[in-house]
Amino acid sequence: MPARTGAQYLEKLKKDRREIYLDGERIEDITVHPQLKGGAESIAHLYDLQYLHPEVMLTENENGEKVGTAFMFPKSKDDLWKLHKATKLWSEASAGIMGRSPDYLNITFACYASRTDVWDKYGESEKGKNLENYFKYIRDNDLCLTHCIVNPQVDRSVPEAQQGEGDLALHKVGETEDSIIVSGARMLGTLAPFADEMTIYPSRAGQGIRPEDSKYALMFAVPMDHPGMMLLNRDSFSKQRDLFDYPLSSRFDEQDAIVIFDNCHIPKDRVFIDGNTELYRAVTAEVNWGAYIVFQAMTRALTKLEFLFGIGHMIADMNGVNAFDHIKEKLGEIWQYKELTRTAIVSAIEGAQDNGVNGVLIPDGRPLQALRGLMPKWIPRSIELIQLIGGGGFLCTPSKKDMQGHLRPFIDKYYQARNKSALEKIKVNRLAWDFIGSDLAGRGELYERFYLIDSFRVTMDTYTNADKEVEMALVKKFLDQMVLEEEAVANGK
Numbered sequence: 332m333p334a335r336t337g338a339q340y341l342e343k344l345k346k347d348r349r350e351i352y353l354d355g356e357r358i359e360d361i362t363v364h365p366q367l368k369g370g371a372e373s374i375a376h377l378y379d380l381q382y383l384h385p386e387v388m389l390t391e392n393e394n395g396e397k398v399g400t401a402f403m404f405p406k407s408k409d410d411l412w413k414l415h416k417a418t419k420l421w422s423e424a425s426a427g428i429m430g431r432s433p434d435y436l437n438i439t440f441a442c443y444a445s446r447t448d449v450w451d452k453y454g455e456s457e458k459g460k461n462l463e464n465y466f467k468y469i470r471d472n473d474l475c476l477t478h479c480i481v482n483p484q485v486d487r488s489v490p491e492a493q494q495g496e497g498d499l500a501l502h503k504v505g506e507t508e509d510s511i512i513v514s515g516a517r518m519l520g521t522l523a524p525f526a527d528e529m530t531i532y533p534s535r536a537g538q539g540i541r542p543e544d545s546k547y548a549l550m551f552a553v554p555m556d557h558p559g560m561m562l563l564n565r566d567s568f569s570k571q572r573d574l575f576d577y578p579l580s581s582r583f584d585e586q587d588a589i590v591i592f593d594n595c596h597i598p599k600d601r602v603f604i605d606g607n608t609e610l611y612r613a614v615t616a617e618v619n620w621g622a623y624i625v626f627q628a629m630t631r632a633l634t635k636l637e638f639l640f641g642i643g644h645m646i647a648d649m650n651g652v653n654a655f656d657h658i659k660e661k662l663g664e665i666w667q668y669k670e671l672t673r674t675a676i677v678s679a680i681e682g683a684q685d686n687g688v689n690g691v692l693i694p695d696g697r698p699l700q701a702l703r704g705l706m707p708k709w710i711p712r713s714i715e716l717i718q719l720i721g722g723g724g725f726l727c728t729p730s731k732k733d734m735q736g737h738l739r740p741f742i743d744k745y746y747q748a749r750n751k752s753a754l755e756k757i758k759v760n761r762l763a764w765d766f767i768g769s770d771l772a773g774r775g776e777l778y779e780r781f782y783l784i785d786s787f788r789v790t791m792d793t794y795t796n797a798d799k800e801v802e803m804a805l806v807k808k809f810l811d812q813m814v815l816e817e818e819a820v821a822n823g824k
């Protein structure tokens with residue numbers, strides 16, 4: 332089957348009988364649930380965009396079928412540009428709010444499938460083959476995945492095996508001829524109500540796994556309605572209000588869920604790691620996943636920064652506050668974050684290198700890694716700057732019903748801006764509030780701080796993994812010039 336349309340995506344979702352709960356209720360049909368249908372329709376729209384922009388959004392598999400660009404193995408810089416443009420198009424559909432649009436995990440699994448040599452290296456060729464087959468399955472059926480790669484917060488100061496006497500973190504509890512049996516929980520499946528498949532794979536924390544903890548070393552995938560798997564959503568931030576009132580919350584709540592496995596049988600052909608702690612560590616460290624996924628993530632972040640700069644400028648201009656130097660400086664600061672992000676993406680493409688295995692091109696990880704540590708600071712800072720620019724205007728926002736009521740002549744008079752009608756100004760302020768202040772906006776800010784682990788650990792890794800030779804050589808050149816006479820004599824100079 333070639334790339335899906337939105338209607339095909341919704342049709343499959345409608346038939347699905349996953350065990351998923353929201354506010355105490357088991358959801359029977361996600362596509363009609365008042366708090367979830369907005370999100371489902373937004374994902375469907377992304378699939379429709381594939382056919383509106385086929386030159387960017389589609390590529391071909393080895394059978395000549397049209398499949399999503401995010402599934403490609405990029406082999407040239409042109410391919411990486413195409414991947415970037417495809418991500419950009421999808422991210423613009425929600426102004427960057429839907430961080431886990433299907434391309435996020437499609438790219439992740441394309442990356443894994445392009446490096447099954449790592450599975451060979453650790454003696455797991457059969458599971459590497461499972462992974463390759465799974466990748467072809469999701470690519471050729473154009474599936475949307477969610478992932479839960481973090482064990483629940485219980486006691487972060489001790490290893491996973493010590494959480495609730497080893498019983499809480501996801502782990503293997505048994506095996507049959509055809510399946511492994513798992514129990515335990517994981518967080519935090521963004522997109523869980525809207526995805527076709529649940530995936531489990533190692534996170535950065537997995538690098539600390541101990542050989543004796545092999546039952547926690549798991550990587551697998553199952554359909555969302557797989558028996559023995561339950562999902563518990565957080566509160567919905569989807570406003571059941573008119574699009575005029577909440578232009579973003581009414582459509583773009585991608586949800587987040589805890590997944591609980593209760594003696595769940597995972598078919599062996601869907602298992603990619605089962606107990607091999609060395610491979611579990613290597614998957615994070617050796618397959619170039621970081622470069623690929625941060626390439627996708629920073630493209631989306633660029634869209635968010637563009638939106639923040641655009642809305643900030645619009646507010647400042649309509650309120651006349653961009654006449655003040657410190658407001659110009661605040662807007663300039665957001666512009667700088669945006670431009671540095673754009674430049675880092677260009678630099679990642681220009682510095683891309685062959686993976687040395689099968690000609691797949693890896694974006695240069697250095698500028699991306701730098702952004703990965705900085706973005707959790709830049710986006711919250713940009714949100715703060717918008718608040719400082721907009722002041723109380725975000726709360727001078729009559730609703731659609733107010734606008735249609737008898738107070739409208741007063742609203743038109745007292746809510747006007749220097750260069751905008753009251754209606755135009757209220758629209759800008761409502762849109763901005765839904766991006767920086769509503770409950771969906773609060774979740775979005777938390778997302779930026781944590782979805783790729785926190786800035787503290789990422790920045791620490793940046794230092795640890797940095798190639799320091801060029802910089803050391805520069806310093807050494809000067810140290811070598813600082814010679815005492817006795818040293819020169821001792822060195823025969």
Ligand SMILES: Cc1cc2nc3c(=O)[nH]c(=O)nc-3n(C[C@H](O)[C@H](O)[C@H](O)COP(=O)(O)OP(=O)(O)OC[C@H]3O[C@@H](n4cnc5c(N)ncnc54)[C@H](O)[C@@H]3O)c2cc1C
Nearest residue numbers: 478479480481487518519520521777778781782784785787
């Ligand atoms: C909105 C949102 C969506 C998300 N979506 C997904 C998803 O789709 N899939 C998924 O798998 N995960 C998802 N996550 C989870 C995300 O991966 C985690 O939040 C992230 O890995 C951090 O883990 P944590 O939240 O458990 O925080 P913790 O690890 O508990 O960290 C909390 C604080 O403690 C500090 N800390 C914790 N451990 C250490 C340590 N060993 N050393 C030093 N400091 C430490 C951290 O620096 C941080 O400041 C999402 C998170 C959010 C907020």
